[in-house]
Amino acid sequence: MGAELDNWIDMKLKRVDKPIAKICGLGFGELSREYSKSQKELACEAIIAAVADAGLQKGDLDGVLINRSDTNPSDDLPLRLFDDLGFHDLTFGNVLASQAACGVQMIQYAAMAVAHGMAGNIVCVFADTPILPKRRGGDAYAIDLALTNVLGWERQYGLYGAVGAYGLAMRRYMELFSAGPETFGEVAVAARQWAQRSPFAFLTKPMSMDDYMNSKLIADPLRMFDCAFPVNGAGAVIVSAPDSEGGEQNGAAYIWGMGQGHRGYLAYSDYENETETPASVAGKKAYEMAGISVRDIDHAQIYDAFTVTTLLGLEGYGFCGRGEGKDFVADGALAPGGRFPVNTGGGQLSGYYLQGMTQVSEGYLQAAGRAGDRQVENNGWSLVTAQGGRMDYHACLILSPEKVR
Amino acid sequence: MTEEKVFRDNKDTSFWDGVARSELRLKKCNACGVVLPPGALFCSECWSSEITVINASGRGRVHSFVVYHRAFSENETPPYGAAVIALEEGPRIVSAVDDTNGLQVGDIVEAVWSSTPAQGPALTFAVVSDVGRKRED
Numbered sequence: 001m002g003a004e005l006d007n008w009i010d011m012k013l014k015r016v017d018k019p020i021a022k023i024c025g026l027g028f029g030e031l032s033r034e035y036s037k038s039q040k041e042l043a044c045e046a047i048i049a050a051v052a053d054a055g056l057q058k059g060d061l062d063g064v065l066i067n068r069s070d071t072n073p074s075d076d077l078p079l080r081l082f083d084d085l086g087f088h089d090l091t092f093g094n095v096l097a098s099q100a101a102c103g104v105q106m107i108q109y110a111a112m113a114v115a116h117g118m119a120g121n122i123v124c125v126f127a128d129t130p131i132l133p134k135r136r137g138g139d140a141y142a143i144d145l146a147l148t149n150v151l152g153w154e155r156q157y158g159l160y161g162a163v164g165a166y167g168l169a170m171r172r173y174m175e176l177f178s179a180g181p182e183t184f185g186e187v188a189v190a191a192r193q194w195a196q197r198s199p200f201a202f203l204t205k206p207m208s209m210d211d212y213m214n215s216k217l218i219a220d221p222l223r224m225f226d227c228a229f230p231v232n233g234a235g236a237v238i239v240s241a242p243d244s245e246g247g248e249q250n251g252a253a254y255i256w257g258m259g260q261g262h263r264g265y266l267a268y269s270d271y272e273n274e275t276e277t278p279a280s281v282a283g284k285k286a287y288e289m290a291g292i293s294v295r296d297i298d299h300a301q302i303y304d305a306f307t308v309t310t311l312l313g314l315e316g317y318g319f320c321g322r323g324e325g326k327d328f329v330a331d332g333a334l335a336p337g338g339r340f341p342v343n344t345g346g347g348q349l350s351g352y353y354l355q356g357m358t359q360v361s362e363g364y365l366q367a368a369g370r371a372g373d374r375q376v377e378n379n380g381w382s383l384v385t386a387q388g389g390r391m392d393y394h395a396c397l398i399l400s401p402e403k404v405r
Numbered sequence: 406m407t408e409e410k411v412f413r414d415n416k417d418t419s420f421w422d423g424v425a426r427s428e429l430r431l432k433k434c435n436a437c438g439v440v441l442p443p444g445a446l447f448c449s450e451c452w453s454s455e456i457t458v459i460n461a462s463g464r465g466r467v468h469s470f471v472v473y474h475r476a477f478s479e480n481e482t483p484p485y486g487a488a489v490i491a492l493e494e495g496p497r498i499v500s501a502v503d504d505t506n507g508l509q510v511g512d513i514v515e516a517v518w519s520s521t522p523a524q525g526p527a528l529t530f531a532v533v534s535d536v537g538r539k540r541e542d
Contacts, residue, residue, distance in 0.1 A: 139477065147489065147499050149444025150420050154499045156526040159487035160477040167471035168489055175469075175510035220472040220484075266449065267442050267489075268496040274469060 016291035019254035021111035023364045024247025025054025029234030039077040042234035043127035050236035054246040063092030063122030067102040071130045092119035099388025103356015104395035108258045110239035126357040127234035137230030147267040165390045166306040167219035169274040177323035185212035187307040188225045190335035195346025197374035203350040226307040228348035235357035253367030257290030257398030279316025282394040290398040294318040299341040299376045300383040301359035341376045356386030367399040427518035429461040440495040463516030465492040503531045
């Protein structure tokens, strides 16, 4: 990875003088820790709020992309949303259901569509209700880690879902690279410090490294404070062509680069699923498209469903080499006042878990200069990432407040 | 998810016949030689459908493991360990290591077949050697 990283940094940058599209409005459906509204209701709330935030009218909207969560049946958030919202002449619409990378992927597809004139203003919405009247948030993600392709094999061992899979990744990272729990504590504590500055964040109680170390083990070495904070809610953003009217009042973030990286979870030979990901594939594509290097990035919103995903995201997207994340995050580097601002709204760990929409919303607010008390000093270039599966599906955006270069 | 399950459900029941005889059956590609996980229907490397069933030796290394301190269903009583074992033939499988005290990634393990499979998984693994073990003490 070291040599590969150098190749990236030294790669010849092409001259890019205009963005692909812009994000020009953001809206939420009520974020909560209790089940009070359906996914459909939350999605509609978010869409209506996003259109208003962009300074647009219902009639200005000609595209809708829906990202639904795999935690609930597909009928909970269908294309029938168009009925509720009273659309009758959309030129662009779809439901994306390829897991959590879709929070970013739908922005990409919308950007390509507005760039080619298939639509003028597209709303991209994510809604989820992991918390149901009879289901705790964390249990929504308790699904098997299938390595054998033999139905029923994995279930025998009680290796459940996300906490198991990411606990395995943590353990392997710790042993391969001699990292201790404090590496993950650094990520958790930094996220909490940012959360304290965000009006959207749910977990704002101060967290020390000791608090992290004392937090309950769930799937050792994975602790409670290594996990995202699931909420019910929805987020929507408006994606428009760079020269369109949206965002004139509240501000816009211009999309200069986009990338995806995917793999199968291959459980044989020397494929390394736990500590290496195709985030590197997504990053390389996006930096090339934007004509910038990873060194130009001023802050990053990295998908942080677990502390280990922040760490592997930083490595995968080239901020440091493989196994170097533990040094990169040390000494509060990611926290307010640190060397490199990451997940400035508290991320999914301490802010709120709306899958990819968490990073998209914060990336937009920062790039548009709307992040209030937590606004980063230098927001020139930012990276926004999302991932799905067991770190198998990756997508990213490169944003800037600048419309020209 | 649903589609994937249907695909996985198209399973080779001979795998479970093997388990009943204390055999862990893997798949080997005749064309490119790669050894694949038990449920492979064709070779995911070269896409050849010429694959043969082979028996795993039962030896492997700990690829990673976790120890659950919380039950996600009534079938488990925490604390309990779950592990990914990298078999010496190449494929990795989910299993458990009998004793996780002092267990480390890279430890050499060997299959232990249960004499009472009705009471739990038929296959677990046990550390067989201190070779490769990076004990701190």
